[in-house]
Amino acid sequence: MMSQIPVDLKNAKKEEINKEICRVGIIAEYDAINLYEQMAMMTDDKGMKEMLLDIAKEEKTHVGEFQALLLKLDKEQIRELEAGAKEVKEKTE
Secondary structure, three states: OOOOOOOOOOOOOHHHHHHHHHHHHHHHHHHHHHHHHHHHHHOOOHHHHHHHHHHHHHHHHHHHHHHHHHHHHOHHHHHHHHHHHHHHHHHHO
C-alpha cells in the first residue's frame, strides 16, 4: 500500500516542520523502494529487472540522506533508534 504523499503539513508546528519534511521524505523513498522492487519481481526482462533494482538501491541512499538530516534535528529519534536496536539484539541473540 502506498502512503498518502504529499502529507498535509500545514498543521505541523513551525519548529517541527523540518523534522516532518524529513519523515515524509523517508516515507516517500520507502514507497519508491517497495514499488521498484515489486516491479522488478514482476518482470522477466533481465535488463529491466537490473535497472529497477539499481533505481531501488539509489532510493535507499536517499533514505539514508533524509535519516541523517532527521537525526541532526531530532535527538529523541537517536535515543529511540538506539533503544530499538538494543531491544532487537536482546531478543534475537
